[in-house]
Amino acid sequence: MSDQNKQFSNPHLEACHHHFDKTLDLFHEVTDGLSEEQLRWKPAKQQWSTAENIGHLLASNQLYYERLKPLIETALAQGRNNPPWLEKHKSGFVGGMIRSVVDPAGKFKVKTFRSFVPREMATDEQRRQYLDCNEKLLRLLEQSDGLNTRKLTIASPVSGLLRINLGDAFSILPAHAERHLNQAARLRKHPDFPGN
Numbered sequence: 001m002s003d004q005n006k007q008f009s010n011p012h013l014e015a016c017h018h019h020f021d022k023t024l025d026l027f028h029e030v031t032d033g034l035s036e037e038q039l040r041w042k043p044a045k046q047q048w049s050t051a052e053n054i055g056h057l058l059a060s061n062q063l064y065y066e067r068l069k070p071l072i073e074t075a076l077a078q079g080r081n082n083p084p085w086l087e088k089h090k091s092g093f094v095g096g097m098i099r100s101v102v103d104p105a106g107k108f109k110v111k112t113f114r115s116f117v118p119r120e121m122a123t124d125e126q127r128r129q130y131l132d133c134n135e136k137l138l139r140l141l142e143q144s145d146g147l148n149t150r151k152l153t154i155a156s157p158v159s160g161l162l163r164i165n166l167g168d169a170f171s172i173l174p175a176h177a178e179r180h181l182n183q184a185a186r187l188r189k190h191p192d193f194p195g196n
Contacts, residue, residue, distance in 0.1 A: 008145050012089030012167050019174035020138055026181045027054075027134075030188070031127060038194050039123045041187065050184040051123050054130050057180050061133045063157035064173060068140050071154055071166070075147050089149055094156065095168025102176040134177075141170050 008014035031039070031050060042049040048056070091099065149167030156162035164172070187193060 006142055006145075010089070010145050010149060012149060013141060013145050013170060016167075016170040016174060017138065017141055019171075019178070020134070020141065023174045023177040023181060024131075024134060026178060026185070027130070030181050030184045035194070036123055038188075041194050043187070043190050043192060048183065050187055051126060053180040053184045054123075054126055057177050058126060058130045058133060060157065060176060061130070061137060061173065064154075064169060065133060065137055065140070067154040067157065068137070068166070068169060071152055072140050072144055072147065075152055076143060080148060080152070081146050089167040089171075091168050091171070092150075092153075092163070092165045094162045095164040095172065098156070098164065099168060099172050099175060102172055102179055104175060104178040104182055137173060144170070 006017070008017065031054070034050065039051040039054075040049050042052070144166060147166065149170075150165050152166040153163040154166070154169060156164050
């Protein structure tokens with residue numbers, strides 16, 4: 001279980017942790033109490049249902065987790081700590097670009113990469129897996145406090161040629177979640193949403 005009272009030495013990671021907490025609250029607000037029919041409902045064929053939005057986030061989060069876990073474990077084992085003068089986070093070019101594309105307030109519409117296309121699964125299992133992956137990512141974020149979030153990088157889940165620094169990865173994840181959970185929240189307000 002992640003530590004909601006953790007004191008961070010890195011203000012950027014602390015802000016990311018708060019953003020993760022905010023999106024977790026939004027996840028429960030959007031999905032709790034919905035029936036299978038409501039989770040799978042969509043107003044048009046080309047739009048995603050709540051379940052598809054969650055499936056997309058799950059696919060994305062799992063790909064990030066698979067890249068972040070070995071990076072952080074190796075950095076911790078090697079004692080690659082962040083010098084105090086590097087505590088202020090600075091976005092890299094690629095990470096900053098991705099962060100602006102997934103920004104919840106952004107107007108960008110981007111075609112989903114194949115690796116992020118939602119998989120069909122039972123909605124209860126999907127919700128459980130999403131929450132489990134979210135918890136694992138939060139634990140990694142907490143373990144990263146003290147590491148050099150600018151120098152440590154992962155290959156982007158979209159292309160191995162693109163690198164994202166650790167701080168950007170932890171900024172992208174909750175922003176991306178908020179964007180898709182806001183889409184799901186708008187579905188609930190649609191006049192044709194089941195039960196409205």
